[in-house]
Amino acid sequence: MSDKIILYGDLISQPVRAVYWFLVFNKIDFELHEILLGKKEARTEESKKINPLQKMPALKYKGEIYIESHNILRFLSQEFNLNQYYGETLLEKTKVDTYLDWMHLGIRAYSQSLFAQKYLMPKFGTDLYNDKNLNAEEGVPIGLKQIENVFLKNGKNKYIVGDRLTIADFSCYSELKQLEGIKYDFSPYKAIENWKKQMESLDGYKEANVKINQLASQQ
């Protein structure tokens, strides 16, 4: 049984980018098996055997399959003795968990929806992703303000939970990055802009974001 990690996904997907980046950043040996979003490959019978929830990413390691990007990031931190990126103490873990749990309905529901409306649906059709009902235009700025004011404390925090880089930063950056692909204006959010620059200096940034950067330059 191979000890190499197999990551299933497409780098156009935010959670895939977060996991991919974290793996590269920590020099963890892995192989990417592309499951192309535009071709709806996550919905094939073959993909369903890997992830019955028909989502990406999925990660295979030592015969086990792990699903949900935050779950995968927590797992990698513990399995590869990288506890500094999740937390050594209960309090440290709790701070990271607060962001990870908030993110789904605090920002992702809106940013994912906006990206889908502006890019995925026009390009691949509504049967791939049909989320026209969520008030994404209104929700994104609310989420961004909370990242700016509460998590980054208007620039007092270097990273999402304070002065240490964690899996929360990889997840958050990758989520916001897709908005660049649709030319979203981040200029009102100074702390976010500064934090993004810091994140972009980390190893693995370029490889993980190659597809989304390409998309942004085409817009």
Add this chain to the structure above:
Amino acid sequence: MSNKVILFGDLMSQPTRAVLWFMILNKIPYEFRLISIRNMEQRSKEFEKINPFKKLPVIQYENQRLFESHTILRWLSQQFKLPQYYDYNDLNNRCKVDMYLDWHHLGLRKATAGLFFQKFILPKFGKSESEDMVKDAELNIPRAFKEIESIFLANGNNNYLIGDQVTIADFSCYCEINQLEALNFDFKPYPILTNWMERMKQFNGFEESHKIIHKIASQSRL
């Protein structure tokens, strides 16, 4: 400084019910502080000082304040030595629980809480529902329930969401689904789900944490 957990919330809120139920079941000493959704107290300046996200629940313990119900449930399990419900040190088991907890928000809650908000909360404030949002929720709830039945409950082979041991995932999931009873939702097409719900009702703290939602459900049946 009190060793009691202070829970700020409203039993109309699904995540508040999940946290309260878990604390009662495990005999964790707590004090409940009502933050009334009906009076929109969670949006007040005063409450914003407690939780800048203006959401429920919040718990305070000694000098710590915690937000997000899943974070709170994980923390309670560790702080009060209840590893059977969630164990940071048992990586294999923990990943199974986390898989559900991470899926829950967009996989289930967005649709169920969305429908409850449209059909129950908005009319209370004299506002009309969004047809599009109701349609979207009604499309996604059956999908979510099928995924819970086939994947998490393994077509009835699992007694609980990750196997034969109840975990914090079950409390969160139950409270999310249970609110649909107040809308007279028809659970008949989901026998595996309803069997699991019956099992959950046997746990201490169920009645107390669900008294308000049950009151609403019984009124809506009239």
